[in-house]
Amino acid sequence: MLTVPDERPVVAALREALPPGALRTGEEIPARNAQDWSGLPPVRPLALLLPTSTEEVSAALRICHAHEQPVVPQGGLTGLSGGAHPVEACVALSLERMSGVEEVDAAAATLTALAGTPLERVHEAAEAAGFSCGIDLGARGSCSIGGNIATNAGGNTVLRYGMARQNVRGLEVVLPDGTVVRSLNKLIKNNAGFDWTQLFIGSEGTLGVVTRVVLGLHPRVADRAAAMCAVPDFGTALRVLRRLEAMLPGRLLAFEAMWDDFWHYATVLAGVPAPMPLTAPLALLIEVSRAAGEEDVLENALGTLFEEGLLADAVISKSEAERRAFWAVRESPAEYPRILPGLLPFDVSVPLADMEAAVAELRAVLAARWPGATAVFYGHVADSNLHLVVGPAPDGRSPKGVLEDELYAVVARYGGSVSAEHGIGLLKRAYLPLSRQPEELALMATIKRALDPRNILNPGKVL
Structure with a gap:
């Protein structure tokens, strides 16, 4: 056995139990394993574990449990809330080597994959078998399917397929012991x-480590059509949404909103080509499915909306190139950390009936507390999801630690989610x-104590 002078007993035990490398x-x-996309300062873990099988994950957690050693599970490290960010003196457990689609069952319309499989590979396997995966987000090339399940990821097609939770049929999970x-x-x-699997979806690695996933697949979308539209206000956008749902039942894949501040930042400051001049305060990116030969289905629907x-x-x-160009505008925030250092992203939900009022109030808070700073509003608003990115003040000060209390208070007043x-x-x-x-927080704490009585899995996260 290879030993290192002054190596901690838990690390020595892990080194002995796990294979070389x-x-x-x-x-x-x-x-990369010292941080995720949250912007928190890097923390080097005490050790990094790179298992290749569920058995190795089990052995590692059994040892860490015996030594009461904190463990932080890591997937693609694309999270923005610090869920996979290392904590002091932790062992990081990366699932990156547990990657691969193991089976596509055409009869059951399911796909089984190891947790470290990139979401993009899941999509490719589903498409090759004539299906579609219902989980999709901008970080699809970097995020892992296990991380998507652990965070109950949403993304671009929640309107059609639901959150990650609605797409899961089965799981394999390793408990803290x-x-x-x-x-x-x-x-x-x-x-x-x-259905114990539901406990682990969205638990952010605090209750167990997801190692295998069975997803329910959907009929493959034969073709997609997208439109970029301009509307005068959110109330009108909501009317457009409901009219399209009535005219194209089951066809609406995405309904994204981008306010004019977002449009300006994406197309002028970030330099993404604009599909059209924005002639109204709000842009909508609409995507629908269509069968072969139905090239006018979206055009006819939009024509009716023009008449109305x-x-x-x-x-x-x-x-397809134009469709991707539309999405390039919407997915431009992926470049914001590079061109807007010190930004503060907000991801909240607000009831649709209150969205317009909430946005106005959030703007008022920003104008009063952070005058002159960059602020852009956008989101998957058909499912109540609003994103807000706030940039540094004109003097370069970062908004972090300044705005959270007041902005989240606005969301709470409208009965939204932080x-x-x-x-x-x-x-x-x-x-x-x-x-x-x-009472909900107390129940969460009870579940955490029951499954992780030594509090070794992702300590300090969520609760």
């Missing part, structure tokens, strides 16, 4: 006792009581 310490740990629980269920109907006076302008994609799809992690832990009742 599965444990790294010190300078061997890549910089190393116990493996497995329900790789493919059945749509299965009422045999408690709901649209100020619109342009429809005529090719986290729509990014999770709680470290950054939103203090604000969770704004969205959850004391």
Whole structure:
């Protein structure tokens, strides 16, 4: 056995139990594993574990549990709330080597994959078998399917397919003491006792480590059409949404809103080509599914909306390249950290009936507390999800630690959620009581104590 002078007993035990190359310490740990996308200062873990199987994850957690060693599970490290960010003296457990689609069952319309599989590979496997995966987000090339499940990821197609939770049929999970629980269920109907898998979806790695996922797949979308539209206000946008749902039942894949400040930042400051001049305060990106030969289905629907006076302008994609160009505008925030250092992203939900009033109030708070700073509003608003990115003040000061209290208070007054799809992690832990009742928080704590009595899994996250 290779030993290192003054190595902690838990690290020595892990080194002995795991195969060569599965444990790294010190300078061997890549910089990427010291942080996620939350913007928190990097923290080098005590050790980095790189298992290649569920059995190795089980062995590692059994040892860490015996030594009461904190463990932080890591997937693609694309989270924005600090859920996968290392804590002091922790062991980081990366699932990156547990990657691969193991099966696509065409009869059951399911896909089974290891937790470290990038979401993009899941999509490719589903498409190759004639299906579609219902989970999709801008970080699809970097995020992992296990991380998507652990955070109950949302994204671009929640309107059609629901959050990650609605797409999961079965899971394999390793508990904090190393116990493996497995329900790789493919059945749509299965009422045999408690559905324990639901506990781990959205738990952000605080209750167990997801190692395998069974997803329910959907019929493959034969073709997609997208439109970029301009409307005068959010009330009109909501009317457009409901009219399209009535005219194209089951066809609406995405309904994204971008306020004029976002449009200006994306197309002028970030330099993404504008599909059209924005002639109204709000832009909508609409995407629908269509069968072969239905090239005019979206055009006809939008024509009706023009006749009803709901649209100020619109342009429809005529090719896949144009459709992707529309999405490039909407997905431009991926570049914001590079061109806008020190930004503060907000991911909240607000009831649709109150969205316009809430945005106005949020703008008023920003004008009073952070005058002259960049602020852009956008989101997957059909599912109540509003994103807000606030940049540094003109003098370069960062908004972090200045605006959270007041902006989250506005969301709470409207009965919204402080986290729509990014999770709680470290950054939103203090604000969770704004969205959850004391009894709910107490129940969460009871579940955490029952499954992780030594508090070794992702300590300090969520609760």
